[in-house]
Amino acid sequence: MERVSFAIEDATVAIIKAPMITPFRIATGQHDELENVFLRLRTSDGICGYGEAAVAAHITGETVATTLANLQTVAASLKGRKTDDPEEACREFAPALAGNHAALAALEMALLDISSRMRRIPFHQLFAPAAPHRPRLSFATDITVVIGTLEEARAAARHYAARGFTRFKIKIGRDEELDLQRVLAVQEIVPGCELTLDANVGYGAEQMLAFMDRLDRGGVRPILLEQPVPKHDWEGLTAVTAALEGSGTLVCADESVGSLATARRAIDNGAVSAINIKFMKSGILEGAEIARLATAHSIPLMLGAMIEGALSITAAAHFAAGLGCFDFIDLDTTFFIAGDLARSPYLDDSGRFDLQRAGHGIGVEPAFP
Template identity: 75%
Template sequence: MEKVSFVIDDALAFIVRAPLVTPFRISTGQHDELENVFIRLHASDGACGFGEAAVATHITGETVAETLENLQSAASALRGRRITDPAAVCREFAPAFADNHAALAALEMALLDLSSRVQGIPLYRLFTPIAGQPRLTFKTDITVVIGSVEEARATARRFAQRGFDSFKIKIGKDEEQDLQRVLAVREMAPGCTLILDANMGFSAQRMLAFLDRLDAGGARPLLLEQPVPKQDWEGLAAITAALEGSGTLVCADESVGSLASARRAVETNAVSAINIKFMKSGILEGVEIARLAAANGKRLMLGAMMESALAITASAHFAAGLGCFDFIDLDTTFFLKGDLSRSPYLDDSGRFDLTGAGSGIGVVPELP
């Protein structure tokens, strides 16, 4: 990242809420609304940078209250400060957010947004490509949340008609119903890519048996995400070994939230893919995880928590700049109502196009 100089004359952290179209249900809990913490950094030349912390207490244990407090403290420390190396400032603050990575992601996002706005360049240009060059167009999958078979069928039908061709199905609450839900999605979108996300809801043995039943129904998934509890490295490795050569990749999500855990996944060959999320690792550490995975032949997914258009668009810049992601799971704006559901570079079919991106992230949320 190039050096840049600006002075932060004001900083503000605040809570943002937005209604959902439908509850976002997974095996470990659900979101009934978006309640995230935003931070705005205002430079003396008038430019602003924004960041978002998506708090998923049922997944990470973080809370909105602690995230707001931590970002308010960071905002106070940044007021009046001249920034010449945004990445160095991000690293400086990282230890204070050791147990609150969503807040770290928000701070990094705001600093990088402001830096790229001051330079007059799109955010993606701050990231050095891993795969040779930026990749400015790509499509996201769409998530089929935990629910009834009819809900799964209706979701698949609706989004297939809009042009989606990759469906990520949440499983792990009721195996019999899960089986029928996956088969219903396959029926409604027969040519689609299937991704299953168990959110830690299975044991290794039960997961492999479940996949055998899907095989019998002609619904083999391309990717299986976090089938077992996050500390069950032996279970992950057993599933990965059993599925070698089958055409199904095993992806770590909850198990890999840091560079250290990514190293463990790589060194033990526990998985064949890794899901990077800003809210798990922060942004700069996410870059390091991506580089490590790519260097060791692991496939990469880019995901999100329940994030608004601000963080989702920032993640799209990240994917574009690094150019190395095989799977894009940046669909949470389709579950939101209102202005925060609108990314300027995402269309109704799930296609991101950053070829004409302006400076910064490109999303300016309203202050409360």
């Protein structure tokens, strides 16, 4: 792909908030509002690129204040700078943002957004397919059933099934008995749906396997079990993966795999049978490297998100479309957000993304304060 040269005339950083329609509760914490850090870069030609940093302190340990400060420093460094290789510029800043991948993702998103706009191509065309895959421009996300009461789980299942969702991701890990009832209820209300369970480090290996046995006796077999044990419990993760081999349930690392190095460790040690990639864990460029590594080893992939607005979710959808290698799409957080930050031009009410007629760049321009 030919290079384009541009000079960054202005760089603006702002915290933008949005109310949640309902609290997004997982085993380790909850979001009551979206409070993300956004970056806007403007070239001397007047072209803007946008980036979003979604901070999940209870998962990554990052903070909004640190992310804001880091992006302000980056913004100051970028003003007046000319580049003909946005990826090289991203990699230049990566070491300084090694402990703040949400900020790195925002920077990469904004620079790559400009690059695709200047080339007059959709964002997804920046990412070559991961061999042997082809671009996949239409696909559906799952929908999350957050931690809550049994009745809340039932109501969510009814609501989203009526809208056309067929894959449900149920958050578990806080109350085993209630978790069991919630999973069985969703299966009963939406028979034939594909179920993913996400423990968010809430269980240990023995407890997780006992829980899976109870589900099996209840006639429920999830297609995917995400992060069943604590982040650094590699022994437990490997044990769960080995125990469920051949069961029809893939064991997917999320919190345990946030870099190319940890992805390589998981694959080399046979610790997982699937990997969840998120921009906010690894950044965008390293996320693509993880995807290519996993694909080369025939490891199925999920593409997930933190509490991200339409900008980041749409960028992730482009990423999935271009690489074409994702078996599970978990890009549903805009359905939990109210207001303009929930509106992606390529996502419909049933959870289906369609990028076949995508315009230049990411296609989302958040309003800055």
